[in-house]
Structure formats: C-alpha cells, structure tokens
Amino acid sequence: MPSSHEEMWEKLNLDIDAHAGLLEVLGKFYGDIYMSQQGRLRGMEYLDFVLSEVHGLRIKELQDAKVSGRKVIGTFCVFVPEEIVLAAGGIQIGLCAGAEVGKGEAEKVLPRNTCALIKSFVGFKLARLCPFIESCDLIVGETTCDGKKKAYEIFSDYSPIYVMEIPQMKNFSDRELWRSEILRFKTQVEETTGNKITADNLKEAIHLLNNRRRVLQRLNRLRAAVPVPISGRDALLINQISFYDDPERFTAKIGELCDELEERVKNGTGIAPEGTTRLMLSGCPMAVPNWKLPYIIESSGAVVVGEESCIGTRNTRDLVDESAGTIEGMIDAILDRYMKIDCACFTPNTERQENIVGMARDVGVKGVIHYALSFCQPYTMEAYKVEKALAKAGIPMLAIETDYSMEDVEQLKTRVEAFVEMVR
Amino acid sequence: MKLEILKHFEDIGERFLLDISELDGTDTKVAGIYCLFAPTELVRAAGAIPVSLCGKREKPIADAEETLPPNLCPLIKSSYGYAVTNTCPFFAESDFLIGETTCDGKKKMYEFLGRIKPLHLMHLPYSTTEPHAISFWRDEILRLGRFLEESTGQKIDRDHLRFQIRIHNRIRKLLERIARFQAAEHAPLSGLTMMTVMESKSFFVYPEKYLDMLGEFIAEMESVAASGFSPFEPDAPRVLLTGCPLGKGSEKVLRIIEESGGAVVCMENCTGVKGLDLLVDEEEKDPFLALARRYLQIPCSCTTPNIGRINLLDRLISQYRIDAVVDLTWHCCHTYNIESRVVGDFVEGREVPFLHVETNYSTSDVEQLRTRIEAFLEMAGCRSNVRFANSRLN
Numbered sequence: 001m002p003s004s005h006e007e008m009w010e011k012l013n014l015d016i017d018a019h020a021g022l023l024e025v026l027g028k029f030y031g032d033i034y035m036s037q038q039g040r041l042r043g044m045e046y047l048d049f050v051l052s053e054v055h056g057l058r059i060k061e062l063q064d065a066k067v068s069g070r071k072v073i074g075t076f077c078v079f080v081p082e083e084i085v086l087a088a089g090g091i092q093i094g095l096c097a098g099a100e101v102g103k104g105e106a107e108k109v110l111p112r113n114t115c116a117l118i119k120s121f122v123g124f125k126l127a128r129l130c131p132f133i134e135s136c137d138l139i140v141g142e143t144t145c146d147g148k149k150k151a152y153e154i155f156s157d158y159s160p161i162y163v164m165e166i167p168q169m170k171n172f173s174d175r176e177l178w179r180s181e182i183l184r185f186k187t188q189v190e191e192t193t194g195n196k197i198t199a200d201n202l203k204e205a206i207h208l209l210n211n212r213r214r215v216l217q218r219l220n221r222l223r224a225a226v227p228v229p230i231s232g233r234d235a236l237l238i239n240q241i242s243f244y245d246d247p248e249r250f251t252a253k254i255g256e257l258c259d260e261l262e263e264r265v266k267n268g269t270g271i272a273p274e275g276t277t278r279l280m281l282s283g284c285p286m287a288v289p290n291w292k293l294p295y296i297i298e299s300s301g302a303v304v305v306g307e308e309s310c311i312g313t314r315n316t317r318d319l320v321d322e323s324a325g326t327i328e329g330m331i332d333a334i335l336d337r338y339m340k341i342d343c344a345c346f347t348p349n350t351e352r353q354e355n356i357v358g359m360a361r362d363v364g365v366k367g368v369i370h371y372a373l374s375f376c377q378p379y380t381m382e383a384y385k386v387e388k389a390l391a392k393a394g395i396p397m398l399a400i401e402t403d404y405s406m407e408d409v410e411q412l413k414t415r416v417e418a419f420v421e422m423v424r
Numbered sequence: 425m426k427l428e429i430l431k432h433f434e435d436i437g438e439r440f441l442l443d444i445s446e447l448d449g450t451d452t453k454v455a456g457i458y459c460l461f462a463p464t465e466l467v468r469a470a471g472a473i474p475v476s477l478c479g480k481r482e483k484p485i486a487d488a489e490e491t492l493p494p495n496l497c498p499l500i501k502s503s504y505g506y507a508v509t510n511t512c513p514f515f516a517e518s519d520f521l522i523g524e525t526t527c528d529g530k531k532k533m534y535e536f537l538g539r540i541k542p543l544h545l546m547h548l549p550y551s552t553t554e555p556h557a558i559s560f561w562r563d564e565i566l567r568l569g570r571f572l573e574e575s576t577g578q579k580i581d582r583d584h585l586r587f588q589i590r591i592h593n594r595i596r597k598l599l600e601r602i603a604r605f606q607a608a609e610h611a612p613l614s615g616l617t618m619m620t621v622m623e624s625k626s627f628f629v630y631p632e633k634y635l636d637m638l639g640e641f642i643a644e645m646e647s648v649a650a651s652g653f654s655p656f657e658p659d660a661p662r663v664l665l666t667g668c669p670l671g672k673g674s675e676k677v678l679r680i681i682e683e684s685g686g687a688v689v690c691m692e693n694c695t696g697v698k699g700l701d702l703l704v705d706e707e708e709k710d711p712f713l714a715l716a717r718r719y720l721q722i723p724c725s726c727t728t729p730n731i732g733r734i735n736l737l738d739r740l741i742s743q744y745r746i747d748a749v750v751d752l753t754w755h756c757c758h759t760y761n762i763e764s765r766v767v768g769d770f771v772e773g774r775e776v777p778f779l780h781v782e783t784n785y786s787t788s789d790v791e792q793l794r795t796r797i798e799a800f801l802e803m804a805g806c807r808s809n810v811r812f813a814n815s816r817l818n
Contacts (some may be wrong), residue, residue: 150762
C-alpha cells in the first residue's frame with residue numbers, strides 16, 4: 001500500500017508502526033490464499049484492488065466524504081438497518097474484524113474466553129489499528145449476544161457507542177419492540193447526519209440496497225453451477241467487501257463479475273476439476289481477513305459453494321418490499337425484512353434449520369461444515385440441532401469450533417480432509 | 425451456636441416435597457422456575473406453586489454434555505443434566521416450567537428443556553431504560569399470565585394478585601431484615617448459614633406459614649444479636665460476595681473464603697440480597713404494570729448497562745461495612761464475566777480490595793482458589809485492622 005496514506009493514518013491516530021506490520025502480514029496472507037489461485041475471474045481484479053486499498057483509498061474516500069459533510073456510521077451486525085443510514089445521506093461501514101492482532105490489548109479488558117470476533121474489534125480499537133473505527137461519527141452496537149452486549153459497555157470507555165436492542169423472539173410484541181428501536185435509530189441517525197429522512201430518500205435507499213442484495217443473490221445462483229465457476233474464497237471475499245465498499249459502485253462491479261460468471265457457466269468452465277466435493281459453510285460470520293477455514297477446505301479437495309452466515313446468505317436472502325409509498329409503510333417493510341433474519345440469538349429459531357437444509361439442497365452439496373467461533377454459545381448450541389436436521393435430510397455435517405489463531409490449522413485440516421473423504 | 429430453628433431451613437426442601445405430596449390428586453399445579461425474573465406473585469395468583477429447580481451440583485453435568493457444548497456455565501449444564509436424568513425431585517413435581525431469556529446459554533438450553541416438559545419462555549428486555557422496555561415487559565408478564573391461566577385452568581383475579589403482591593412484599597422485607605443482621609459489628613451468622621436461610625425463599629407451599637417461620641427466626645436472631653455472638657474472629661475481614669448465583673452444592677467459593685478467615689457478611693447475587701430491596705408498588709392501580717416495574721429493576725448482568733448493580737453494591741459496601749469484595753463468575757458466563765471489569769473498577773474506585781474468581785462446580789481447583797483467596801484476605805485483613813483501629817479511636 002502506498003505510503004502516501006501515512007499522513008492520513010497519523011491524523012486518525014493509528015499506531016503507524018504496528019499498522020504497517022498489519023498491512024504487511026495481511027498482504028502476504030492475501031497473496032498466499034488468493035493470488036495463488038488458478039483461473040480466477042477477471043472481475044476479481046476489482047476485489048483485489050479494493051482489498052489492497054482497504055485501509056488506503058477507501059479510507060480516503062470516507063475522509064473526503066466527511067469533508068463534504070457526510071457522516072460515517074460503523075456497525076457490527078446485519079441487524080442495523082442500513083436503509084435508514086443511507087436515506088439520511090450517511091455511509092454505513094461494517095466494523096467486524098477477523099484478525100488476531102489486537103488480541104493482547106483486548107484481553108486486558110475482556111475475559112480470554114470471549115469469542116475472537118469480539119476480541120478482534122475491541123483489540124483493533126485499543127491497539128489503534130482500524131482506520132474505519134477511527135473514521136466513524138457514530139458506532140452502533142446491538143444486543144445480539146451476551147458477549148457483544150456486554151463488550152460494548154467496555155468499548156464505550158474508549159469510544160461512544162449507541163446500542164440497539166435486538167429482540168430474541170418473534171412474537172407480536174417483539175415486532176413492536178423492534179419497530180420502536182428502528183424509530184429510535186432513525187431519530188439518532190437524523191441527528192448525527194443533520195438530514196431528515198423523507199419518503200423519497202428512504203425509497204431510494206431501499207432500492208439501492210435491494211439491488212446490492214439482488215446482485216449477491218445472482219452471484220449465489222451462478223456459483224452453484226456444475227462445475228463450480230468461482231472459488232468459495234472469492235465469493236466470501238465479495239460478501240466481505242460488500243460491508244465496506246460504496247454500495248452503488250460495488251453493485252455495478254459485481255454485476256459485471258456476474259456477467260463474466262454467466263459466460264463461464266454457459267461454457268461449462270469451472271474453477272475446480274469436476275468431481276471436486278461440493279461443501280457449504282454454515283454458522284458464524286467470517287470477517288476480513290478470516291479466510292482460514294475456506295482456505296483449509298479448498299486445499300483439501302473440496303470447494304465451498306455457499307455460506308449460510310451473516311457474511312453470506314443471511315445478509316442477502318431477503319429483500320425489503322418496495323411497494324410502500326409512505327415512510328410508515330417503508331418502515332413496516334424494513335421491519336418485516338429484518339425480522340426474517342435467522343440469527344442464532346433468536347429462540348427457537350427453527351427457520352434457520354429449514355433454511356440450511358433448503359440451501360444445502362438448492363446448491364447441491366455433499367456436506368455442510370458448521371463453523372462456530374469458540375465461546376459463541378448461540379451457534380455452538382444450535383450446531384447440535386442443525387446436525388440433526390441435516391441428518392434427517394441425509395446430509396452429513398462436520399461441526400468445527402475455532403478462533404482466529406493459526407495454531408489449529410493442521411488439526412483442522414486433518415478433520416476436514418477426513419470429512420471430505422467420507423462424503424465424497 | 426446452633427439455633428434449633430435453623431433445622432427448619434435446612435429441611436425446607438423435604439418439607440416442600442411432603443406438603444406437595446399431600447396435594448396429590450388435587451388440581452394444584454407446580455411451576456418449576458429458574459430465575460428471579462419469574463414473577464412468583466403471578467404464579468401464585470393463578471393457583472400454582474412456584475419452586476426453584478436444581479442446578480447446583482456437578483453430578484449430572486456429564487449427561488448434559490451429551491447435548492450441550494462444554495463451553496457453557498455449570499449452572500446451565502447442571503440444570504439441564506438434572507432434567508434429562510430426571511434426578512431433581514422438584515423437577516419431577518413440576519407440571520410446567522418457566523424460563524426466561526436472561527443469557528444466551530439458558531435461552532438456548534430451554535429449547536432442549538422444552539422437549540421434556542411444557543415450558544413458557546419469558547422474553548426479557550435488555551436495555552431496561554429505553555422507552556420500549558416497560559410496556560414490552562408488561563406484555564410479557566401478561567403473556568405469562570395467559571399461559572398460567574391455561575395451564576392451571578384458573579383465572580387470575582386482580583384482587584387475588586394484589587393479595588399475593590402484598591404477601592411477597594412482606595416476605596422480601598423479612599428476608600431483607602434477616603440479611604441485615606449481618607451488618608452489625610458482630611455478624612451473628614456465618615455466610616454458609618445465611619445462604620441456607622436465604623435459599624429457603626424458593627421452597628414453600630404455604631406463604632403464610634413461611635412468613636411465620638421467618639418471623640420466628642427473626643425473634644430468635646434478635647436475642648442472638650443482643651448477646652453479641654459471632655462465629656467470626658473479631659478482626660475477620662468483612663467480605664461481600666457478588667456475581668453468579670450459588671447455593672447448596674455450589675458453595676465452594678463461599679466455603680473457601682470462610683475457611684480462610686473471611687466473614688462473608690453479604691451476598692449480592694440471586695441467592696443473596698439481589699432484589700430483596702425491590703418491592704412491588706401496592707398502590708399502583710394496574711398490578712401488572714406494578715410487577716413489570718419491579719422486576720425490570722432486578723440488577724442482573726443480562727441488562728445493559730447494569731447500573732442497578734453498581735448502585736446496589738455501593739449501598740451494600742457502606743451498609744455492611746465491607747472490607748473486601750469477591751466477584752464469582754461461573755466458567756463461560758459471559759455477562760457476569762465481562763461485567764466483572766466494570767464492577768472491579770467501581771469497587772477499587774471506592775478503595776475496597778477486589779478479587780475476581782472464575783470457576784466451575786468441580787473440586788479440581790479448590791486448593792488453587794484457596795491460595796488466591798488466602799492471599800487476598802490477608803491483604804484485605806490488614807486494611808480491616810486499620811479500619812478496626814480507626815473505629816476504636818473515633
């Protein structure tokens with residue numbers, strides 16, 4: 001990454017030396033996992049570029065937008081309604097992190113047995129390594145799980161944070177709770193941005209974000225072809241970048257990539273040899289640069305053709321109904337859409353099991369790898385039920401619990417290889 | 425000194441089972457509960473009898489782990505283990521269960537428990553100060569009311585509910601008075617004995633009889649207190665134990681503190697004084713709203729931010745003249761574990777020594793815990809002596 005950004009990073013009060021070290025490691029990691037792939041799509045060059053500039057040009061864009069009066073709002077969860085932020089002229093950025101770098105700092109304020117994702121975002125803040133966090137005018141947390149809910153209390157010692165309450169059930173009163181939280185959020189966003197949300201700008205925001213979901217849905221349909229036209233790693237990267245990149249540009253670029261994919265599918269060109277075992281990932285989100293498990297899977301004679309996770313279909317499966325014309329109607333439509341999210345924080349969340357089985361059938365996989373971050377109780381507890389539901393459908397499942405460290409790579413590889421061997 | 429009346433508290437579980445067996449063949453239903461958030465007034469108003477379910481021993485955990493992941497708190501695993509092995513007599517007596525979404529582990533465990541017995545899950549709001557919280561929680565209490573009415577076949581009469589509210593308020597006041605004996609310079613009961621007394625609050629069939637028993641106990645305690653008797657050494661550091669709930673079978677940390685010379689004069693947890701100072705407003709026209717208001721104030725770590733716990737600790741540290749605070753977290757209880765830092769910062773800010781202990785129900789770490797606690801109390805004891813000397817000088 002060009003050092004011309006260094007001035008900007010200094011202004012954002014990053015730890016320049018540690019940050020340089022992070023970028024170096026990230027670059028090498030990316031090279032090993034991504035650039036080593038054969039027969040990648042031309043369209044991935046865009047993603048390579050975006051990632052290489054993830055802390056550079058994209059941050060510069062955010063800074064420039066801020067100068068022009070736009071506000072940046074950081075989030076940790078697909079539950080935060082981006083439509084509201086976009087309608088008010090704000091820019092929403094996903095802040096979840098997938099690297100271990102700030103772990104030491106995080107463990108000074110959080111218990112060690114907190115999940116890696118939580119320790120990572122707290123660590124990035126404490127170690128002054130994340131220009132996204134430092135660019136935010138508002139950071140939004142939510143009460144999805146015990147760990148996040150309580151970690152935000154600690155995080156708030158270092159940076160103000162606005163917390164949304166996420167319902168845990170899907171009864172009538174939960175809908176009303178969530179409506180009241182969306183309206184409270186709307187007021188907050190209007191205050192932060194200084195812009196009023198109108199029927200016009202909200203309609204436009206809904207449409208734009210639906211388009212981003214549509215293009216990702218298209219990607220998901222195309223990647224399910226036989227032979228598989230794109231690696232799971234690349235598809236994951238596209239989903240990851242959807243949380244950082246400008247939504248309009250991203251949608252256009254991924255549209256082009258899908259055109260290219262379509263061509264491949266027509267020609268029967270695959271990324272992996274025919275007969276490569278098709279698998280699906282399900283469970284916790286994998287934030288940049290958490291590519292460990294997909295890489296292990298795809299170097300074990302299998303290919304990943306779907307991610308049932310927040311950085312995956314959970315974020316793209318459902319659209320907001322676009323037929324409403326009033327703000328109230330649109331808020332209702334947003335409410336409906338977000339209440340469909342099948343996060344493991346819900347109970348009993350049986351729809352997730354149905355969605356997983358349905359997806360595994362649709363994309364035609366030989367097996368599912370359930371991925372849970374260590375100490376993530378909602379997903380580790382659901383793994384048991386997911387396994388039962390899949391078994392009923394005749395689909396084997398492997399439950400993996402891991403974190404961001406590289407210590408267990410060989411052990412995981414052995415387990416994944418054995419699983420691939422078994423389901424082949 | 426051993427009070428005769430303590431035997432009633434020690435045997436209260438058996439008494440409960442006896443009393444319940446006499447009701448066999450009647451329509452009386454038993455509601456198994458797991459948490460302070462279950463509004464027992466409402467359960468009684470529907471004619472059911474609430475009882476706390478087992479979850480304080482290591483024994484059934486291995487059976488629970490066949491279904492539940494190991495990285496889960498022992499209380500949840502033990503509760504599920506008792507249920508799945510059908511070894512808890514109170515569970516066996518329960519006609520239905522009331523769960524609540526206090527933490528991720530329990531919330532998801534109830535999905536499994538609901539397969540064994542009918543279970544009603546209460547949904548707790550976590551941001552208790554936001555505008556939606558009170559009406560949402562009142563709705564949840566009403567929803568529980570409908571479940572209770574269906575399960576017992578008995579309508580909840582508002583006047584009867586108000587009657588139950590008054591009774592339960594009286595119980596809380598008496599328990600609070602009992603706890604307060606320990607605030608005296610010579611605390612008359614050991615922490616372990618007080619734990620037995622406090623645990624009784626979840627095991628009675630007849631509230632009036634229970635009130636009488638508490639009244640009698642208070643009368644006896646008054647004479648003990650007047651005699652100046654205390655089971656502790658005069659210079660024993662006065663310890664406040666806070667954090668996760670504990671009870672008979674999981675009293676490991678409490679026992680070690682007292683064996684190491686500490687005087688546990690107060691427990692700020694669900695089996696201790698948490699919630700005893702919170703009464704239901706008897707004057708409020710809408711008893712459901714009154715219940716909602718009271719229960720929403722319980723300073724559980726599942727709420728965010730849990731200011732109520734800090735305020736309560738602040739008051740208890742002064743009231744009970746606390747020399748040291750020990751914060752107990754059961755292994756993998758994320759909410760109490762993470763909140764421990766907030767609590768620790770506060771307690772140390774008040775210049776009271778603070779120790780955070782994370783453990784489970786096994787005995788494998790007892791000696792290690794003992795070493796840490798002894799060292800901690802030694803340090804706290806020095807401070808206690810200073811305070812002692814100062815109070816003599818004044």
